[in-house]
Amino acid sequence: MLLLSAKALLPKKMLPRFVISRRPALLLVFFLLSLVALAQHPARPLARPRVYVRTNPASPAWELRNGQWFDGKRFQKRVFYVKDGLLQRSRPAHVDTVVDLRGQWVIPPFAEAHTHMLDGTRGLPAMIEKYLREGVYYVQVLTNSRRGAEAARPFLNQPRSVDAVYANGGLTSTLGHPFMAYEPRAMGFYDYTQWKIKQDTIAKSRLMENDAYWFLDSLPDLNAKWPRILAGRPDLLKIYLLDAKNYERTRRSGQLGDKGLRPDIAAEIVRRAHAAGLRVFAHVETADDFRLGVRLGVDGFAHAPNYGGRDCPDPADCYLTAADLRAAGRRGIMMTPTVWIGYNFTPADSSRLRRHQTAQRELLRNMVRSNVAPLVGADWYGETPVGEALAWEKLGAFDHGTLLRLWTETTARAIFPSRRIGRLAPGYEASLLVLGQNPLLDFPAAVRDIRLRVKQGERLPGPPADRAAQAGTVGTVQQP
Structure with a gap:
């Protein structure tokens, strides 16, 4: 029965790799104990939260006429x-302002499902302004400094700012990813070319431990640190799976940042997170990491396997099958595929780029067919998700209406489950964008041509250049 349970929970390739190995008996014992943990403590699916809405009684009463x-x-x-x-569709007893939209196009706001911005107050006002200027109202931060989130929260989640959720520190193993994304910079090493030279010094530092990352190598580690993880009030959690089936090999390699969690520890984190009402996103690198995440019961994936487009001798290690996606779809799992990174190939890699884009196009289409929600998330430092959405459009995986719905509705409601956002319907929050062009005809031009921004019933100021260029495109009539 134990072996049957193990096969049901772990990637099919994992069991043979260990069974035929001639590694020491201790490793076999460790692996079997991992199987027991996975088999005896499967994560329960999260209960769907209650539907809610954020009202704003301070907002004016509007009539929005002549809009599409x-x-x-x-x-x-x-x-x-x-x-x-x-x-609402019915006219209130008193209307403060009538806005003639002059036949322009009204859509829900954009959303960003994978970023590491909004982490602390440094540059925060400029980033908030950039998000709002580009029409992005909802943001999911998948790994950040807990202290950074605590400092930023007072400036967020209000009608005239961005609404954000935070995962806080990444959950990984000692010196695993995202250690190198945070520790060198905390030490003042901003030039990444110096990191290899300084790696021995960096490896000894722990300035951001238990803040931007947590090292969880064993169940005692998890028992000791779990209360502090929850005390940071995360909105969700992020675990790291990096070639998890070869965890022991990568652990012994001594390389910084090329490893993640042990599979049984990851399983226990998902179980505890769901018991605490927290969603779990998993960073993955390989197709086997994805399969493992599905069996652990994660709620979403940050990146698709092989999102960087490396050459793969064995496609099964890099690309998902229809069966993989169906298994994820049955659990309602979502994923930010991170398409834009594939455009970083040099001209010399043009044939490789075409192969990668073909794989990305098919992945996006198969995700929708399999009920795996594609979420727009750029993971692009200093940028909004507009570039990622445009990369999707360039692939041509979806018609413009589907792409617009995935960005404005599916992604927004994945970030804030059961909140009444992402649709233009009675009872939903009055958060919207008015575009000067039809995005179903020219998506790239239209999503950059925002004429009016409204969030929770309040009109947001556009940048001075927009106001000068677009004066008179939206008419306003004050009521007596």
Whole structure:
């Protein structure tokens, strides 16, 4: 029975690799104990949270007339009203402002499902302004400094700012990813070319431990640190799986940042997180990492396997099969595939780029067919998800209506499950963008042509250049 349970929980390739190995008996004992942990403590799916909405009684009462409103597939000419920061079809007793949209196109705001921005107050006002300027209202931070989140939270999650959730420190093994993303910079080593030279010094440092990353090598480690992880009030958690089936080999390699969690520790984290009502996203590198994550019961994946487009002697190590995606779809798992990185190939790699883009295109389409929600998430330092969405459009995986819905509805509601956002319908939050062009016809031009921004019933100021260029494109009539 134990072996049957193990096969049901671990990637098929993992069991033979260990069974035929001639490694010491201690390693076999460790592996069998890992199987027991996975088999006896499967993670329970999270209960769906209750539907909720963020009202804003301080917002003015609006009438929005002569607009073309996106219904998830196409645009419909409609009139909407705003009261208490919510959309409604019936006219309220008093209207403060009438806005003539002059036939322009109204869509829900954009969302960012994978970033590491908004981490601390340094540069925070400029990043908030950039998100809002580009129409991004909802942001999911997948690994950050806990102290950074605590410093930033007072400036977020309000009508005139960005709404954000935080995973806090990444959960990994000693010296595993994301150690090298945080520790060298905390030490003042900003030039990454120096990191290899300084690696012995960096490896001894722990300035960001238990803040931007947690080392969890054993169950006693997890028992000791779990209360402090929860005390940081994360909105979700992020675990790191990097070639997890070869965990022991990478652990002994001594390389910094090329490893993640032991599979049984990852399983226990997912179980505890779900018991605490927290979603879990997993960073993965290989197809086997993805398969393991599905069996552990994670809620989402940060990156698709082989998102960087490296050459793979064995495609099974790099690319997901239809069966892989169906298994994830049955669990309602979502993923930020990170498409834009594939565009970093040099011209000399053009044939490799075409192969990678073909694989990305098929992945996106097969995700939708398999009920694996594709989420727009750039993981692009200093940037918004606009570049990632445009990379999706360039691939041509979806028609523009589907792409718009995935970005504005699917991604937003993945970040804030059961919150009434991402749709332009009565009872939903009055958060919207008015575009000067039809995104179903020219998606790249339209998503950059924002004429009006409204969040929870409040009009957001556009940048001075926008206001000068777009003066008069949205008419406003004050009511007596």
